[in-house]
Amino acid sequence: MDTLLPGAPAPATAGLLRDAPWMDEAGRRGPFELYDQAVLGEVRLLLVGAGATRWFVPVLDTEPGRPAAGTRAFDLAVVDALRAGLRLPTARGNVIEFRGAPAVYRGPLPFDPGWCSNALSLIDLGGTAHTHKSYRRIGTGNREAELLRLMADGGRTQRPVGDYTYVDTATGAREPLGVLYRFAEGEGLNVPLRAGIRALWPLLADGVEPDTAVGASQRDLVAPLRETGRFLRDFHRELAERLGPHPEFPAQAVLDESGERLARLTPRILADTRYPVAVREAAATGLSRELTRVSGLPARPWPTGPCHGDLHLSHVLRAERADGGWELCVIDLSTPRADPADPATAQSPWQDLAALTRGLEIFTADEFSDHAAGALGTDPEDTCRTALLQAAGARPDTPGWSEERLAGLARLRRAAGRWAARAGNLLADAGPDRDSHPAWRLLRLRRLIHELDYAYAHDRAYHAAINLRHAVETSRLPAGG
Numbered sequence: 001m002d003t004l005l006p007g008a009p010a011p012a013t014a015g016l017l018r019d020a021p022w023m024d025e026a027g028r029r030g031p032f033e034l035y036d037q038a039v040l041g042e043v044r045l046l047l048v049g050a051g052a053t054r055w056f057v058p059v060l061d062t063e064p065g066r067p068a069a070g071t072r073a074f075d076l077a078v079v080d081a082l083r084a085g086l087r088l089p090t091a092r093g094n095v096i097e098f099r100g101a102p103a104v105y106r107g108p109l110p111f112d113p114g115w116c117s118n119a120l121s122l123i124d125l126g127g128t129a130h131t132h133k134s135y136r137r138i139g140t141g142n143r144e145a146e147l148l149r150l151m152a153d154g155g156r157t158q159r160p161v162g163d164y165t166y167v168d169t170a171t172g173a174r175e176p177l178g179v180l181y182r183f184a185e186g187e188g189l190n191v192p193l194r195a196g197i198r199a200l201w202p203l204l205a206d207g208v209e210p211d212t213a214v215g216a217s218q219r220d221l222v223a224p225l226r227e228t229g230r231f232l233r234d235f236h237r238e239l240a241e242r243l244g245p246h247p248e249f250p251a252q253a254v255l256d257e258s259g260e261r262l263a264r265l266t267p268r269i270l271a272d273t274r275y276p277v278a279v280r281e282a283a284a285t286g287l288s289r290e291l292t293r294v295s296g297l298p299a300r301p302w303p304t305g306p307c308h309g310d311l312h313l314s315h316v317l318r319a320e321r322a323d324g325g326w327e328l329c330v331i332d333l334s335t336p337r338a339d340p341a342d343p344a345t346a347q348s349p350w351q352d353l354a355a356l357t358r359g360l361e362i363f364t365a366d367e368f369s370d371h372a373a374g375a376l377g378t379d380p381e382d383t384c385r386t387a388l389l390q391a392a393g394a395r396p397d398t399p400g401w402s403e404e405r406l407a408g409l410a411r412l413r414r415a416a417g418r419w420a421a422r423a424g425n426l427l428a429d430a431g432p433d434r435d436s437h438p439a440w441r442l443l444r445l446r447r448l449i450h451e452l453d454y455a456y457a458h459d460r461a462y463h464a465a466i467n468l469r470h471a472v473e474t475s476r477l478p479a480g481g
């Protein structure tokens with residue numbers, strides 16, 4: 001029987017949670033605990049503990065096995081609650097606070113956000129498109145709504161019109177559950193970049209010299225990518241102004257920590273039997289040489305200040321203006337909390353730029369593997385793996401790699417590498433001698449270590465092969481300027 005008391009969720013809800021694609025595997029195994037809930041119109045808002053994690057799960061009140069996120073009933077109820085400034089009491093005597101002033105709900109709009117960790121729907125509020133984002137996993141220190149409010153006047157992020165929060169009345173602890181913001185027209189940076197790199201291949205096929213082909217395929221991208229670099233610098237400046245004092249970046253501590261992480265990662269690379277020993281050693285050596293080189297570079301002041309926290313190509317939206325320039329907007333603000341007195345919480349805007357550059361390099365590598373496989377008549381995964389072997393100076397060990405194919409692969413790989421480097425220089429506006437700055441090189445290396453850790457933790461062979469190739473190639477970045 002379904003009551004308003006905390007305890008186990010209704011069996012239908014437990015069924016929903018066991019199959020929830022947005023929940024991690026450990027969470028899906030349960031046990032599930034319904035620790036609080038409230039009814040809002042036709043929707044029941046559940047707060048559920050699943051194993052060690054906590055989740056916000058809106059379901060239809062009459063059908064507790066049916067998720068309410070994305071339904072008209074849920075969107076409408078939330079908009080009405082926001083407009084009314086509702087303080088909704090929960091079964092456990094806590095409260096869900098709705099605040100904001102959205103225009104009246106007029107109906108749903110079609111929207112496909114692609115795969116994402118939270119629930120997003122597009123709705124018409126007073127004639128303007130807005131996004132309703134309700135969070136799934138909670139207890140993560142999320143402060144998107146707060147950041148959007150702080151940044152609203154700058155116009156570089158989405159403009160918030162309301163948010164709702166679970167408030168523990170005993171402790172005052174606040175847990176954001178959802179936010180509504182004005183929809184920013186646009187598409188991720190991956191879209192124009194894809195068009196650019198796909199314009200490279202036919203030029204190379206026609207025998208155009210690689211540097212000329214890279215330049216020609218990026219002709220229309222140069223000005224807007226530079227503009228994006230400036231936009232991101234302004235975004236970081238604004239974020240720093242809004243958030244106030246920030247701790248100094250502990251450069252030596254970050255260098256030491258990167259050394260420790262690399263020491264943990266290296267045995268995994270060396271034990272990775274998917275690749276010949278020489279390849280594993282080349283990747284491990286590439287990383288350790290880079291770390292040694294970074295620690296030997298003359299000390300320079302580190303750029304310090306808050307970062308976006310999850311910057312990748314799809315989190316920078318662009319809409320094309322009539323003059324060909326880009327209207328830009330960053331989304332999914334994930335800035336971690338910083339304590340001015342605690343260096344361990346220090347951030348650097350270059351962390352974002354390093355992450356974005358690496359995102360661009362991985363994106364390019366993916367496009368390259370895909371194109372090379374099509375052009376050479378090979379399998380994409382095998383092509384990606386063979387490109388790694390080739391970069392490490394090893395012979396291919398799978399069938400079909402004639403000398404001609406290998407020469408084609410090498411040519412495409414080098415051109416793709418130059419393409420990514422040139423686009424990255426435009427996008428990550430980190431000063432003229434960026435590549436000789438210890439901060440830039442270390443943050444880049446740290447990101448690569450993080451990506452490899454992730455690829456190993458999630459058993460992603462394709463991404464591991466890309467990242468290992470970049471590890472092999474990493475010390476080939478221009479040395480000290």
Ligand SMILES: Nc1ncnc2c1ncn2[C@@H]1O[C@H](COP(=O)(O)OP(=O)(O)O)[C@@H](O)[C@H]1O
Pocket residue numbers: 113114115116117118119120131183184185186187188314315317331332
């Ligand atoms: N204003 C928008 N315009 C276009 N796409 C958007 C917009 N807002 C979100 N999206 C798409 O929805 C995805 C998920 O949104 P995001 O804020 O990143 O949610 P999550 O916290 O789940 O990652 C984005 O990566 C993007 O692809």
Ligand SMILES: [Mg+2]
Pocket residue numbers: 116315332
């Ligand atoms: Mg996102």
